[in-house]
Amino acid sequence: MSDVLAVLEQREGALRKVSSEVVTGARRLADGLVGRVEALVLAAGSVQGIDHLGGFGADQVVTLTNGAFGRYAPEAYTRVIADRAQAGGYRAVVFAASATGRDLAPRVAARLGVGLAQDVTDVAVEGGAVTVIRPVYAGKALLKLTLTATPAIVSLRPNVFTPVQRPKAGSAETVAVHAPAGRVVVTAIKAAAAGTLDVAEAPIVISGGRGLKEPANFKVLEELAAAFGGRAAVGASRAVVDAGWRPHADQVGQTGKTVSPTLYIAVGISGAIQHLAGMRTSKVIVAINKDKDAPIFKVADYGVVGDLFEVVPRLTEEIKKLHG
Amino acid sequence: MKIAVCIKRVPDSETRVKIASDGKSLDEAGVKFILNPYDEFAVEEALRRKEQAGAGEVVIVTVGSAAAQETIRTALAMGADRGILLQTDKIPADGLEVARALAAEVKDSGYDLILFGKMAIDDYNHQVGPMVAELLDLPCVTAIAHLEIGGGKGTAEREIEGGVELVEFPLPAVLTADKGLNEPRYPALKGIMAAKKKPLQVKPATLGAGGLEVLALTPPPQRKEGRVVGEGPAAVLELLRLLREEAKVL
Numbered sequence: 092m093s094d095v096l097a098v099l100e101q102r103e104g105a106l107r108k109v110s111s112e113v114v115t116g117a118r119r120l121a122d123g124l125v126g127r128v129e130a131l132v133l134a135a136g137s138v139q140g141i142d143h144l145g146g147f148g149a150d151q152v153v154t155l156t157n158g159a160f161g162r163y164a165p166e167a168y169t170r171v172i173a174d175r176a177q178a179g180g181y182r183a184v185v186f187a188a189s190a191t192g193r194d195l196a197p198r199v200a201a202r203l204g205v206g207l208a209q210d211v212t213d214v215a216v217e218g219g220a221v222t223v224i225r226p227v228y229a230g231k232a233l234l235k236l237t238l239t240a241t242p243a244i245v246s247l248r249p250n251v252f253t254p255v256q257r258p259k260a261g262s263a264e265t266v267a268v269h270a271p272a273g274r275v276v277v278t279a280i281k282a283a284a285a286g287t288l289d290v291a292e293a294p295i296v297i298s299g300g301r302g303l304k305e306p307a308n309f310k311v312l313e314e315l316a317a318a319f320g321g322r323a324a325v326g327a328s329r330a331v332v333d334a335g336w337r338p339h340a341d342q343v344g345q346t347g348k349t350v351s352p353t354l355y356i357a358v359g360i361s362g363a364i365q366h367l368a369g370m371r372t373s374k375v376i377v378a379i380n381k382d383k384d385a386p387i388f389k390v391a392d393y394g395v396v397g398d399l400f401e402v403v404p405r406l407t408e409e410i411k412k413l414h415g
Numbered sequence: 416m417k418i419a420v421c422i423k424r425v426p427d428s429e430t431r432v433k434i435a436s437d438g439k440s441l442d443e444a445g446v447k448f449i450l451n452p453y454d455e456f457a458v459e460e461a462l463r464r465k466e467q468a469g470a471g472e473v474v475i476v477t478v479g480s481a482a483a484q485e486t487i488r489t490a491l492a493m494g495a496d497r498g499i500l501l502q503t504d505k506i507p508a509d510g511l512e513v514a515r516a517l518a519a520e521v522k523d524s525g526y527d528l529i530l531f532g533k534m535a536i537d538d539y540n541h542q543v544g545p546m547v548a549e550l551l552d553l554p555c556v557t558a559i560a561h562l563e564i565g566g567g568k569g570t571a572e573r574e575i576e577g578g579v580e581l582v583e584f585p586l587p588a589v590l591t592a593d594k595g596l597n598e599p600r601y602p603a604l605k606g607i608m609a610a611k612k613k614p615l616q617v618k619p620a621t622l623g624a625g626g627l628e629v630l631a632l633t634p635p636p637q638r639k640e641g642r643v644v645g646e647g648p649a650a651v652l653e654l655l656r657l658l659r660e661e662a663k664v665l
Contacts, residue, residue, distance in 0.1 A: 107576075163580070165555065188541075190575040194557045197510070197542035201549035206509040206626025209541045222630065227538050228441065231432040233633050234538075236508060240626035274554040275584045278570075282578040289576035339560065339595045340574055345428055345536055346452060346594045354664045365428055371635070375662045377654065383643070390638055393657055397647035405648035409655055413665065 092241070093126030096181040097149065098172060099141075100191055101132055103161075106140030108292060109187040111147050111254040116214055116247045117185040118148030118257050123216025124182050128259070129153060131175060133168055135161035137265065145261015147254050154265040159272070162280065163191050166273030169198040176203060181242045183221055185214075188246035189291075196246045205240035210349070212251045212372060221245070229345055229368035249292050250351040251372065283340070288324040290341055295319050296352045296373070298326035298343050300366075302359015302380060302399055306336035311403050312358060318410040326350065328360045344369035359399050362387025379403065416471035418461040418528045419521045420495065421547070422454040423506075424479050424486035425537040432634070439629045441537075448482065450489045453532025455599035456592035460562065461530055462494045463597065471527075472496045476520055478513050478620050480504060491610035492602030498613070501620035508538075509625030514546035516620045522551055526587055533558040533591040548589035556582045560595035 097117035099110035114130055121128045130149040132138050134156055141152045155175075159167055176184050176199065184199065186192035188210040200207035212233075213224040221243035227234045238245070283289075290296050297312050309325065316323035327337035329344050343350050345368040355373035360366060362378070362385055370376070371390060378391035379402050388394045395402050427447045435442040450458075458475070465471040473495040475487050480502065487498035501516050521529055531544035548555030560579075561572035568585045574593065602610070644650045644657060659665045 169549065190558065190573065190580075193541050194545060197545040198549045198555070200542070201511060201514060201546035204511070206511055207542055207546075208627065209510075210539055225539065226635065227632075228426065228430070228432045229428045229536065230635060231430075232434065232441075233635050234508075235630040235633070237628045237630055238626060239628055275556060275582060275588075277580050277582050279581040280575070280578050281572075281581065287577060292576055339593075340579075342594075349539075354658070354662075368428065371638070375658065375664050376638075376641070377658070378641075388641060388643065391641040392639065392662065393654055394641055394643040395645060395647075395650045395654055396643055397650065401648045402651060405651045406654070409651055413655070 092180055093124040093182050094179065095121040095124065095126055095128050096176055096179060096184045097128055097130045098184060098186045098192070099130055099132040100187060100189060101134050101138045104134060104136060104138055106132065106138055109189055109249050111143065112249065112252040113185055113187050113247060114144050114147040114149050115254045116252045120183050120185065120214055120216060120221060121148070126182060127151070129179065131155065131172070133157070133160040133171060141263060142261070145259050146256055148257035148259050149261045150259045152261055152263045154263070155268045156265060157268055157270045159270055162277040164270070164273050164277065165194060165198065165275050167270035168195055169202055171268060171270055173199045173202040176242055183243040183245065186246040188248050192246045196244055200244045203242065205242060205244055206238055207244045208236055208238060209246050210248050211245050212248050214245060226372060229364055230371045248349065248351055248372070250294070288321070290324045290326040290343060290350050291348045293322065293324035294352050295323035295354045296326045296343065296350050297323055297356040297358060298328060298360060299331065299358050300328035300360030301330045303331065309337065311400065315403055315407045315410065318407045318414065320414050328366050357387050357391065358403060360387055361385045362390065416464050416468040416528070417526050418464060418471065418530060419474045419476055419524070419526045420454070420457045420461045420490065420530045421517050421543070422458065422475055422477050422486060422490055423451045423535045424448050424477065424483040425451045425535050428536055434632050434634070439632050441632070448486065450486050451532050451535045453534060453536070453592055453594070456594065456596045457530040457532050458490045458493050458495060459597045459599040460592060461528070464528065464564065474499065476517060477501065478503060478516050479506060484615060484617070487615055488610045489602065491613045492606040493600055494606060496613065498615040500615065500617045502617055503620040503622055507622055507625045508629050509627040510540045510542040511546055512622050512625040514543045514550060516622055517543065518547045518550040519621060521547070528587065529553070529589045531589070531591040533593050544589055544591040553587060553589050554584040555589040556584055557591040558593040559590055560593045562590065562596065
């Protein structure tokens with residue numbers, strides 16, 4: 092009763108990056124509970140990338156296969172994971188607070204009749220109990236909770252649990268499973284342009300606001316993102332999304348996405364509370380704004396006061412040199 | 416079309432957060448409360464579906480304190496038909512407890528759709544909708560940004576990382592609304608006047624013991640006082656040096 096189940100994600104047979112973060116969070120709990128980490132991935136066939144998971148602390152990696160598991164199948168996934176969680180007698184079940192995890196974790200929790208702490212930024216074991224920290228009230232307060240039921244179910248905010256090397260056996264096993272046909276069916280995935288990173292998962296996010304003046308000027312930010320060599324995504328403030336300059340998928344903030352990149356660069360964004368709610372857990376924040384009194388400078392680690400159309404291209408040039 | 420919309424009364428996001436003397440909750444003195452913005456999308460969608468069908472009923476359901484009647488009236492002013500308040504002094508930290516109370520209320524009431532906002536902006540719990548679906552064994556799609564309904568089934572779009580999932584489901588179903596689903600209407604004066612006379616039933620919420628216990632609510636750690644590196648493009652080299660040598664992120 093001290094083992095931890097880490098529920099991973101794949102897309103088109105490749106393990107998603109957030110999976111190593113889930114194993115890292117699960118390992119932290121398992122160390123506190125003196126238990127093992129079983130990593131679980133549901134897929135249509137074999138999954139690429141699972142052989143690295145032992146390095147992050149997975150004792151075992153189990154792939155459950157079914158023809159219907161290629162895409163997210165909410166009802167079948169719920170049934171199979173809940174059954175596994177129950178049969179294995181786990182003390183905790185860890186998900187990613189991704190689009191899939193945020194949908195799946197509540198279903199599994201309800202099916203098991205236990206509580207769920209969603210989108211947590213820290214997990215620990217204190218006196219044998221699983222505790223978590225979650226940002227609430229637009230990030231203006233942190234809620235510390237203990238999960239009293241077993242299994243304790245948590246989902247981890249992406250990009251917060253930096254994967255650490257913690258070698259374990261990571262022995263792989265594949266089991267074909269039966270699953271009920273679900274009523275809810277994902278019939279297709281319309282993918283964004285190849286190579287675009289999602290702002291919620293990119294290690295570097297460069298966001299633009301009204302200071303960009305017009306939609307075409309986002310090119311300046313896209314060029315900076317490109318200079319980081321595929322590690323950066325371009326985000327947007329609510330004002331420019333509401334104005335139709337950028338898609339909602341790119342919006343960072345309370346009514347958009349919550350991001351925690353290693354580096355967040357806010358360009359021409361004043362820093363309204365609704366924006367800060369979505370990015371204040373970023374590791375390092377840089378602000379570029381011509382208004383030296385903009386609230387964004389209060390949360391920025393480093394600020395540059397100036398015309399973004401002069402500062403950003405210069406920054407792009409220098410980043411290119413670094414990566415060149 | 417009979418539609419239930421489950422809403423929540425939440426502090427306005429501009430609220431200054433002051434922690435109550437118990438060290439575990441928000442000091443509500445002076446706090447302005449609003450209808451959760453994601454729930455507005457759900458209310459709007461319900462109203463449009465009823466209008467489209469030409470007949471039906473939109474019922475607002477919430478778990479909350481007596482003050483949540485005001486929030487229900489806001490939704491009624493938008494055009495919903497009646498409200499149900501499942502009253503409790505304190506909304507539990509455990510979303511499953513809220514889900515159980517709501518599920519017991521909407522069960523077997525003939526709803527074609529049960530709508531939610533994808534999350535509440537106060538606790539970011541992001542869970543009550545799909546929990547209700549699971550408890551009632553209903554199909555569920557969360558965080559939808561587009562919806563089409565016809566012939567007893569629906570198609571929805573939900574955003575995932577780097578793409579959009581197209582999802583099909585039969586009715587009755589539970590759906591949670593994301594931004595982009597629609598543009599919520601503002602209550603007109605006529606609607607506000609009419610809302611005062613619409614039925615609002617108050618009954619005690621049946622809540623059990625939850626699986627989550629709040630240990631503490633604390634202010635977030637202060638970010639280290641930021642500094643302005645310099646002005647204009649001349650500051651770029653110093654910024655890069657700091658990102659490399661001090662912050663070590665490049």
